[in-house]
């Protein structure tokens with residue numbers, strides 16, 4: 013069977029060449045007579061894989077030397093708890109920016125750990141924009157500020173990473189890590205589940221500035237302490253070995269394409285194709301504030317529930333899959349991560365135009 017264009021928000025489509033490489037190496041990894049899945053995580057072959065994944069990520073994101081790269085399980089959702097458990101102090105507080113469903117979940121978990129305050133919110137307009145941040149209210153007891161760099165469900169993103177002065181900026185970058193160039197030194201910690209732009213599920217990448225390690229003031233469980241991962245090169249226990257291997261393959265693919273600057277340009281082109289089609293349409297529209305539009309997740313809709321449903325169904329027949337919008341937003345959503353080729357977006361744009369001619 014041929015492959016479809018998969019617009020899923022995650023787990024997301026992977027580049028075909030990456031899948032083919034994994035297939036080729038599945039039974040015997042580079043002549044070793046065994047699969048990566050069957051290898052000891054302490055073998056020299058696996059050590060080379062995890063080191064290569066880290067080196068590639070450091071190179072692609074230009075991660076400064078005073079940051080550690082950690083490979084953790086539990087998804088981005090576990091980071092909602094690990095961040096406050098490690099960084100929120102007894103008499104301190106954390107500020108969160110509430111920009112949608114994922115921010116809300118992060119806030120809910122932080123509240124269980126300590127003093128959690130809302131710095132800004134776009135709740136008043138259904139999270140269709142990124143709010144301004146007032147950083148003047150920080151004081152010595154402000155342990156960190158948490159943002160969601162890209163709101164996967166609502167389709168907004170920070171077009172510029174905010175400056176938070178001496179207060180560490182913590183970012184959930186699950187849905188747009190590696191999609192555009194960032195200055196990593198603006199962040200104290202970046203975390204991202206791998207299944208959107210970094211590989212497959214089961215792995216979460218944490219990039220943490222060294223001074224934020226060992227900040228936990230309470231006796232937190234070993235497996236929830238960043239220090240454990242930093243001290244043991246993420247090999248304190250068995251890490252998700254196959255997922256780390258897939259991340260390595262994906263990062264090799266990204267490097268071959270010209271790295272983040274090249275993919276950023278492609279992402280701008282791809283998203284502009286789709287946004288232009290939506291803006292030109294009399295049937296489809298987007299509710300998101302134009303300047304805050306995501307490059308990765310693009311919600312759009314018609315005013316008719318029936319037409320929205322028909323769109324999703326007919327698109328699938330054309331090989332355009334997973335276009336149903338999130339239930340909290342409705343309509344459609346196209347997730348066009350790094351791995352979505354421009355041909356996929358063009359096929360969607362052509363379908364949008366055909367659909368409008370047919371049903372408007």
Ligand SMILES: *Cc1c(COP(=O)(O)O)cnc(C)c1O
Pocket residue numbers: 022086087088089090114160162163164184185186187205206
């Ligand atoms: C997908 C997503 C998550 C949840 O990731 P899991 O790995 O499933 O826990 C969290 N935050 C954002 C922004 C996401 O897009």
